[in-house]
Amino acid sequence: MNPVPGGVTVLLRTYPDTPVNRLRWEQRILPGLAVESASRLVHLTAGSPPLWSRVPSVVSPTAFSETGLVTVPERSQAGWAARLRQAAGWGGLARTSSLLWPSDLPPPETVAPCRLLPGVVHPYFRQAGNGAGQAQEKVRLLAGLDSPETYILYHGPAASEDLHRLLSSWSWAAGPIGENYPLIVVGAAGRRLETLLREYRLAGSVRPVPDLPVSSLSALYQGCSLLFHPAPLPAWGDPVRMALACGKPVVALESRRSAALVGLAAYLAPSDPGGRSLGAALLSVIVDDSLYSSLSEAARLRSGALDSQAFRIELGGIYRSVF
Secondary structure, three states, rough: OOOOOOOOOOOOOOOOOHHHHHHHHHHHHHHHHHHHHOOOOOEEEEOOOOOOOOOEEEEOOOOOOOOOOOOOOOOOOOOHHHHHHHHHHHHHHHHEEEEEOOOOOOOOOOOOOOOEEEOOOOHHHOOOOOOOOOOOOHHHHHOOOOOOOEEEEOOOOOOHHHHHHHHHHHHHHHHHOOOOEEEEEEEEEHOOHHHHHHHHHOOEEEEEEEEOOHHHHHHHHOOEEEEOOOOOOOOOOHHHHHHHHHOOEEEEEEHHHHHHHHHHOOOEOOOOOOHHHHHHHHHHHHHHHHHHHHHHHHHHHHOOOOOOOHHHHHHHHHHHHHH
């Protein structure tokens, strides 16, 4: 969805999305491409590291999981190829040059060498403003989305378990606030909602939005009232960091990782079978002006720690140490 920077060579190999092809891609095709292109390093952000590779690799995990570092297959895909892929990924992680980890999260338990980096977001999320020029730019970027003046944003995982938790929680708040604060669901999660919305009878208060380029996505964040994230947090590419960078309050699933990341800028609630705790937290933040204001101020303070320049410098140093 986003343009590739100038000077970058793109290599494509396309295959049907199956567990067997994912295993083949991670363990044979990608390492082969690295050798063919004379690459000196492979930087992985998803999937599993190769068990054997002539080219060193670093890993910065982006999966929505707080219990593991290697991609875990959904139950519907948990066949022999998916299990073998996961096992090979753990072996590859043990052999990787570095596991890159945000310094604002609790360190993981891993046999891979762990290198800490500052938490980071795309610079567009740091360009929030309330002036006339910024407001006009937001309108231009969001043209065609028919986004309401006030809304709550979900930009999280699209697995069945996560979507059921999202809608169960939203069902507790949709009645009192859904007309004035509809829930916008971005990307893959939005595409998978149609059947579930009928099941939960929430079609009138939930608006799916397609994948967006980062310029429009950042405008959507900057225009939201708050981010609702009733899901596990990834280490990198985290929606909560994006919301904090925009100075937006957050209602999120309570966990060791979310508590470390948000400080006083979020209302955290545990997961329960009916979603009542998360729904009540969301409702509290929207209707209590003083609570909303205090979370917003804390989010603006937290945004100052997201230093992209420091991240670039330190990442460059890690690359040079691996070469």
